[in-house]
Amino acid sequence: MPAKKALIIGAGIAGIATAIRLAVKGYEVEVFEANSYPGGKLSEFEQEGFRFDAGPSLFTMPQYVDELFTLAGKNPADFFRYQKLDVVCKYFYEDATQLNAYADTDKFATEIHKKTGEPIDAVKKYLGNSSNIYSITNHVFLEQSLHRLKTYLRWDTIKSIFRFPQIDAFRSMHKANEGFFKDTRMVQFYDRYATYNGSNPYAAPATLNVIPHLEQHYGAYFPEGGMYSIITSLVKLANSLGVKFHYKSRVDEIALNERTIAKGIKVNNHFIPADVVISNMDVWFSYHKLLKNHSQLFPKKILQQERSSSALIFYWGIKKQFHQLNLHNIFFSADYKAEFDHIWKRQDIYDDPTIYLNISSKYKADDAPEDCENWFTMINVPANTGQNWDSLITIARQNIIKKLNRLLGEDISQLIVCESILDPRGIESKTSSYQGSLYGTSSNSQFAAFLRHANKAxxxxxxxxxxxxxxxxGGIPLCLLSAKIVSDWIG
Known part of the structure; x- marks a missing residue:
């Protein structure tokens, strides 16, 4: 009996992971990618001797990558290696406070107490709450489909339902964080985790305070070879399992028969049959581009939901090394509420944005020429709804440089030897992410987890x-979990 055939649209990390899982199950798998390279948002490029990871730069929960190699009967270390960070991130506040977020919980709590005066027990209580939310939600919200009856018949789910009040779904992250800490710097510190899925801490439910547990408990890591080595290693694994990748192959249509069953895809007007079709494309474009002749089948309410925030990224080659900086660095806004109001209410960019600065050459020296650094300089911005981005980018660049000049005591503008820019328009065009949103829909409501599109049409x-x-x-761990859910569903 011939193997069943699965066609995957898009070679983002979820599409690659799905391909691996289905190949292990015996499917014949082909992946069609519009770009000339795999990875989707997780890509790389080089410019004037500098290498940049173009997209996600924080790597957590590596066990989900390792699991793919283990499923295929391979030793993960033969394909992919990484090292745990002692300092997850370094934080800079406008009042000159500098904070090291140590991976070791005791060391981290001591650092918080020393720099802010918050009791060590307060930090540990907060992290205990984050761990508790994770224990309730992990097996239900993250590892299972919320759209299958059998999920709700599991004993883990039943126990989680009885513990539902403990996930703190009915107040905002910000309100919850104010309840844990007196120091405004610590409230801002934990409010920031809303940006990990493109949401607003003043609106998103406190359930999202689960995110610090993923970082603090499981740790943050740097992959040898940089973030893009995650993609190259997984593609190598997929190829070894017989998965075929087709690049520069934009899918035109998902083909349905008269009984609304997906029977394959069309690429360059050529029909390719399949037993199952999996789209790793943003669901908005999956429907509006690939199923445009079947609007009666659209999940209209889901497709009309508020999108997550986007990003404005400056990739700078810097002709100096800054020893006070780490791999991950955050320069906080003095007025966090105003910054999020600009993103979510005014749909523009605050003049004092929080800056995320990633420097992979701290751990991979050949990512920059000698005595230089590769700066991935990012701020959170609204999704693209037609703003004058050229004007916003010009002003934002000036404000970012002015802020970094002040906090680092150096004229950054004189050190930039090369520059590339990625804004929401480019994110949308390069990765088919509607409005350039990084994480699909936002999580700015209590029941956002239940309102995301299911993993099955x-x-x-x-x-x-x-x-x-x-x-x-969104984010690497959750994308990998979406691949697991799809694979389990297909069976």
Missing amino acids: SQIKNLYFCGGSTHPG
């Missing part, structure tokens, strides 16, 4: 979805 048989715009959400 409700009205189209044999059509599945994986990636950041679908359940359980």
Whole structure:
């Protein structure tokens, strides 16, 4: 009996992971990618001797990558290596406070107490709460589909339902964080985790305070070879399992028969049959571009949901090394509420944005020429709804440089030897992410987790979805979990 055939649209990390899982199950798998390279948002480029990871730069929960090698009967270390960070991130506040977020919990709590005066017990109590939310939600919200009856018949789910009040879904992250800490710097510190899925801490439910547990408990890591080595190692694994990748192969249509069953795809007007079709494309574009002749089947309410925030990134080659900086660095805004109001209410950029600065050459020296650094300089911005981005970018660049000049005591503008810029328009065009949103829909409501698109189409048989715009959400770990859910569903 011939193997069943699975066609995957998009070679983002979720699409690659789905391909690996289905190949292990015996499927014949082909992946079609519009770009000339795999990875989606997780890509790389070089410019004038500097190498940049173009997208996600924080690597947590590496066990989900390792699991793919283990499933295939391989030793993960033969393909992919990484090292744990002693300092997850370094934080800079406008009042000159500098804070090292140590991976070791005791060391971290002591650092917080020394720099802010918050009791060590307060920090540990907060992290205990974060761990508790994780224990309740992990097996239900993250590792299972919320759209299958059997999920709700599991004993883990039943126990989690009884513990539902403990996940703190009915107040905002900010309100919850104010309840844990007196020092405004610590409230801001934990409010920032809303940006990990493109949301607003003043609106998103306190359930998202689960995120610090993923970083503090499981740690943060640097992959040898940089972030893009995650993609190259997984593609190598997929190829070894017989997965075929087709690059520069933009899918035109998901083909349905008269009974609304997905029967394959069309690429350059050529029909390719399949038993199952999986879209790693943003669900908005999956419907509006690939199923445009079947609007009666659209999940209209889901597709109309508020999108997550986007990003404005300056990739700078810097002709100096800054020894006070780490791999991950945050320069906080003096007025966090005003910054989020600009993003979510005014749909523009605050003049004092919080800056995230990633420097992979701290751990991979050949990412920059000698005595230089490669700066991935990012701020959170609204999704693209037609703003004058050229004007916003010019002003934001000036404000970012002015802020860094002040906090680092150096004229950064004189050190930039090369520059590339990525804004929401480019994110949308390069990665088919509607409005340039990084994480699909936002999580700015109590029940956002239940409102994300399911990993299976409700009205189209044999059509599945994986990636950041679908359940359980965006970011590398959740995208990998979406691949697991799809694979389990396909069976």
